[in-house]
Amino acid sequence: MTPEQRRAAIVDATLRVMIRQGIAASTARDVAAEMGTSSGLIHHYFASMDDLLAEAFDRVASDDLARTVAALDASSEPVERLAIFFAFYIRADEDWGMQLWLDAWSEAARRPALQQTSRRLNEAWQSLVADLIRDGMRSGEMTCDAPDAVAWRIISLLDGLALQAVAHADLVAREDANAWARGYAEDELALERGALRLRASHRA
Amino acid sequence: MTPEQRRAAIVDATLRVMIRQGIAASTARDVAAEMGTSSGLIHHYFASMDDLLAEAFDRVASDDLARTVAALDASSEPVERLAIFFAFYIRADEDWGMQLWLDAWSEAARRPALQQTSRRLNEAWQSLVADLIRDGMRSGEMTCDAPDAVAWRIISLLDGLALQAVAHADLVAREDANAWARGYAEDELALERGALRLRASHRA
DNA sequence: AGGCCTATTGCACACTTGTCCAACAGTCCC
DNA sequence: GGGACTGTTGGACAAGTGTGCAATAGGCCT
Known part of the structure; x- marks a missing residue:
């Protein structure tokens, strides 16, 4: 070996x-x-257990991200790409994905390397969404006054839904969480007059 | 003593x-x-450390809940009551509240008593919101086809925002998270024709 | 005052953890 | 074959953990 x-x-x-x-x-x-x-x-x-845990977490999370990016490349349609992102981020097929993120967030306070990794990947996801929005703006299919802020909020809200789905897996069917997330997504996308208008603040 | x-x-x-x-x-x-x-x-x-941790967590979380209920009683206006709930749930004054919930969720897998407590309180919050919505429906100021489901989703989304605010406290100003949560709240409440219509699925 | 009872102590116990290290084993090169 | 090198072992080590327990202290009642 x-x-x-x-x-x-x-x-x-x-x-x-x-x-x-x-x-x-x-x-x-x-x-x-x-x-x-x-x-x-x-x-x-x-060198340390912290490093090993961070590297292991890095691998799954990076793979998830890479798989999503690969899937996104299959479509050049901005709105479709955003929909693909949502489908991948929900991670309906894995029931451990969100638990791992939850552990990483909680454990990060005591494990520097893990904290750094968790943050880096979280930012990577956020920036992926922001880029998706900017692509949509470039092609004129979306309007958004603050792509980074909106991307951050989209990530947050999806995390919240996934979190509760993990914590109460038996109370709330996973499919419900997914359906709601998708519903939110479509609402957030705010399809208005055929164009996507992503709102930075909900109250104009 | x-x-x-x-x-x-x-x-x-x-x-x-x-x-x-x-x-x-x-x-x-x-x-x-x-x-x-x-x-x-x-x-x-x-009897065990698990019990002690669970009881300690129970106390803060129950106190938070009780304070919120007390504040809610100050207003009999359903829409105003929902607004009060949002203000309390964000917990803008405490920077440790959400970290504690995060720890509880993650640690629950290995500590039965803590898991039970965390779940019980989460359900209590969810049912508080559901009751708030039902109150609004009784007085005719809100319409909602699935109060429990909507309440669950509101809790989830607020948790997601709070979570990211904790994880990236230095990247995202706490006030931003609060403002967004509030913005989401007002959007979710979907003020239409002076009446509150709470949507169970975003896509009608 | 004397007796009793319970809160409280300080420590022992068994176990687990991350980290480190001397010894061993396998392989490749001379 | 012999030597050097490196992957690998198995266990030592100190520091930590939750839990139990004999011994003590301190106050209250009779």
Whole structure:
């Protein structure tokens, strides 16, 4: 096994443990057991547990982002692209995605590397949406007086819906959360006279 | 010190520790040090650390709820009452309130008592909003085809905004989050022809 | 005053954590 | 084959955890 492969294998195992037990409860020994190796090996490749957790979280979150970007490239229609973003951000097929983000947010206070990673990816998502809006503005299909602010708010609201869906998975059907998010999206897009008008403040 | 006073003092100290260090990093010894007593005392009053954390979280969250209910009673005007709710739920004066909820959500997976408490209070907030809407419907000032669903969605969206405001406190001014939440609120209330129409699905 | 009862102490216990490290094993080069 | 190098091991280590418990202190009642 080359060093690169080994590193990747450790990150893989860490990811499985994180998804199974949550970030806070993932220990070096758990990861070692998951791989069937000794725990010392982990610190041979990663300076600290914080770094390892951050890198593992980075991988899933970055992959999610990359998959979304790839899917977006399939369409050049700005409004359709925004719809694709919503579909991907909801992550209806994974029930652990949002739990991981939740853990990362909460754990970030005590793990510097994880905090940095979580923030970087959050900003990447926000800027992706902002770019989507700007694209729509360039092609004249959207109007928006503050793309960054609107993008930030869209991310926030979707996070809130996903959060409650995770916290109350048994009370609220996941499909409901998705439907509502989609409904909000379409409302937020404010289809008016065939053009998309994204509002920075709801009260004009 | 009577047993009741001592219990309350322990909960008080736990609360201070929780706010300072986060729920996950709050230990029995920290609480004891905060009170200037021995750590054994804590387990004389609480069966487990999980129970203590749950009770401490219960206290803040219940107090927040009670304060909101008290403020609501000051107004009998349904629309005004909903506005009051929004103002209280944003919790602009406390910068730790949302962090505590975030910790509770994340930590709930590993602490049964905390999970139960967090869920109970979340449902209480949701049902408060639902009742507010039903009041408005009774007096004819609001129309809503699914008060519970709308209440759940309102809570979700506000949580999302508060969440991002906590995670990126330095990137996004708290006042912006509040302004947006308020803006969303007014939009959600959908003031139309002087009457409040609360939509269950955004797409009619 | 004496007895009792309970709050409170301080510590022991078993266990887990991240981190580190001396020893071992495998492989590749000379 | 022998040596050097590096991946890998397994365990040591100190610091932490929740939990239980014998011993103490302190006040209250009789």
